[in-house]
Amino acid sequence: MKNYVFTAFLSIALIGANSASAHGGDSKSDSKEFHCYKAWKKDWKSDKKEYKAKKKMDQDRPFAAARKHRKAHKKAWKSEMKEHNHTHYYHWY
Numbered sequence: 830m831k832n833y834v835f836t837a838f839l840s841i842a843l844i845g846a847n848s849a850s851a852h853g854g855d856s857k858s859d860s861k862e863f864h865c866y867k868a869w870k871k872d873w874k875s876d877k878k879e880y881k882a883k884k885k886m887d888q889d890r891p892f893a894a895a896r897k898h899r900k901a902h903k904k905a906w907k908s909e910m911k912e913h914n915h916t917h918y919y920h921w922y
Contacts, residue, residue: 863912864912864915864916865911865912865915865916867911867915868908868909868911868912868915869908871904871905871907871908871911872904872905872908874904875901875902875904875905875908876901878897878898878900878901878904879897879898879901881897882894882895882897882898882901885897
């Protein structure tokens, strides 16, 4: 009985590990490869802010769009710095 539970758990873990990826499905993230999860997360948030800025501009709210755009650039800069620090210095994560 324990072998069946253990086998089921391992198969679910392997399927979950294969299906989960650090890159999204869009073409922008496919061209980037991150070595650091935190850098990927900041880049994902940057993409999210860019989308929100576009949405605000479509709603004819230029000041809100500009604010979201500035925040997106800040997140992108942080993402680049985290990736640089991760690849150029020794880290355990």
